[in-house]
Amino acid sequence: MNNKWVLRTIVFIMTIALVAAVIPGSASAKKIDLPGVADGNWTIGTETAMDLSTTTYPSWLQVMDTNVTVIPAAAQICHPFRGGQFGWVADIRQLVGSEWMKVTTTQGLLAGNEGVYMACAAAPAAGTYGFFAYFDESKAPKTSFNQKICQYKDWVAYFWYHDDSYEWDPGYSLEIHLATDPEGFPTGKAVKYQILDTYPIPGLEGLPRTGTTTSWDDGEIYATFTDYIYDGDFDAIPDFTNRIKVTTGGCSYILPLSNQTYEDIFD
Numbered sequence: 402m403n404n405k406w407v408l409r410t411i412v413f414i415m416t417i418a419l420v421a422a423v424i425p426g427s428a429s430a431k432k433i434d435l436p437g438v439a440d441g442n443w444t445i446g447t448e449t450a451m452d453l454s455t456t457t458y459p460s461w462l463q464v465m466d467t468n469v470t471v472i473p474a475a476a477q478i479c480h481p482f483r484g485g486q487f488g489w490v491a492d493i494r495q496l497v498g499s500e501w502m503k504v505t506t507t508q509g510l511l512a513g514n515e516g517v518y519m520a521c522a523a524a525p526a527a528g529t530y531g532f533f534a535y536f537d538e539s540k541a542p543k544t545s546f547n548q549k550i551c552q553y554k555d556w557v558a559y560f561w562y563h564d565d566s567y568e569w570d571p572g573y574s575l576e577i578h579l580a581t582d583p584e585g586f587p588t589g590k591a592v593k594y595q596i597l598d599t600y601p602i603p604g605l606e607g608l609p610r611t612g613t614t615t616s617w618d619d620g621e622i623y624a625t626f627t628d629y630i631y632d633g634d635f636d637a638i639p640d641f642t643n644r645i646k647v648t649t650g651g652c653s654y655i656l657p658l659s660n661q662t663y664e665d666i667f668d
Contacts, residue, residue, distance in 0.1 A: 438489060439465035439520075439532065441481030446470030451531055458501040462492060462533040465520075469496070469531045475524055480532045482508055482520040488541030489534045491520030496529040504530070555580050558645045558656040560635065561625065561663040569625075572632035575612075576663065577647050577656070580622040590616045590649055592624035596658065597644040604638035605631060616649070624649070635662065 442448060448468040470478060482491055485508040494501035504522045511519040524530055561576040563569055575594065580586035595611045596602070612626045624647075631638075638660055645658040 438484030438487075439480065439482050439534070441517075443468070443470035443530075443532075444479040444519075445476055446472040446478060446530070456496060456499050456501060458494065458531075458533065462535055465491075465532040465534050469529050471529050472524055472527055474527050477521060478524050478530055479511060479519040479521040481517055482534070483518055484534070485509070485518050485520060486542075488536055488538060490537050490540065492533045492535065493520060493522040494531050494533055495524065495526075496531065501531055501533070556647060556654055556656055557666060558647065558658045559661045559663055559666050560631070561623075562635070563625075569627045570630065570632065572630040573635050573662065574631075575626040575629040575645075577624040577626075578621065578666075579616055579624060579649075583618050583620070583622060586616060586622040587650075588616050588618050588622065592616055592647065592649040594624075594626060594629075594648075595646045597646060597655070599641075599643065602641050602643060604641075635660070 443466075448470055451464065451467050451469045453464075465482070465484075466480060470480075472478065478493070480491075480493070482489070485491060491506045491508045493504050493506045495504050496502075504524060506520055506522045508520045509518065510516050511521065520532065520534070522530070555578060557578040559576060559578075560573040562571075562573050564571050577592065577594070579592070591613060592615065593611070593613045600610050601608070608629050608631065612628045614624050614626050614628075616622055616624050640660050643658045644655050646653060646655050
């Protein structure tokens with residue numbers, strides 16, 4: 402089946418496009434369109450619209466707020482910066498002539514402000530200050546797999562036809578959809594199945610009742626049991642209703658298993 406392959410390609414292209422838009426060396430910066438990264442207002446000063454038409458700044462920076470703050474004297478200035486908890490690095494700058502000059506910037510939870518995550522700078526003098534930032538993937542939190550929390554909601558059992566564009570022999574393999582978000586479930590994790598109720602399933606005689614594979618990323622996260630593969634006409638198999646027990650990371654679920662295919666569920 403090629404639609405999963407297409408989905409994987411689209412996700413990859415979208416990822417590259419996003420990274421190209423935020424890492425150093427990318428095209429000319431502009432205000433990001435990511436709600437919640439830096440929503441809010443400057444803590445002090447008079448806010449006015451940022452005019453970038455005659456000013457310069459490094460192209461790898463992103464404008465976090467299209468309003469600047471104008472202060473009458475040296476002061477501590479801050480701006481909400483929720484994205485700082487997810488890999489964004491703040492860079493507050495002062496407008497000197499036509500150039501935005503870097504000011505030492507810190508970021509973190511600001512004490513006494515209800516725990517709001519802020520970007521702050523000790524502004525050295527009166528003037529106009531703008532809020533920029535860039536994304537550093539190495540600082541983004543990594544998803545950890547907590548096997549003690551079994552609250553997965555995306556698990557679905559079905560049969561998936563893979564053609565010769567994959568490394569397996571063509572045919573219908575038993576497959577479990579584990580997660581929509583590739584960040585939300587680990588790949589390379591052992592996944593086991595056990596088919597319950599009547600066995601062998603009429604029309605699928607000779608295929609195993611239990612098996613193990615590893616989770617993998619194909620745009621979303623799947624466990625594909627290629628030891629359980631049927632290379633005949635799947636439409637000719639009598640309708641059946643069964644159950645399958647799926648276990649991974651200390652978590653088990655019993656899912657419905659019928660003669661549904663990937664196309665039946667997701668197309």
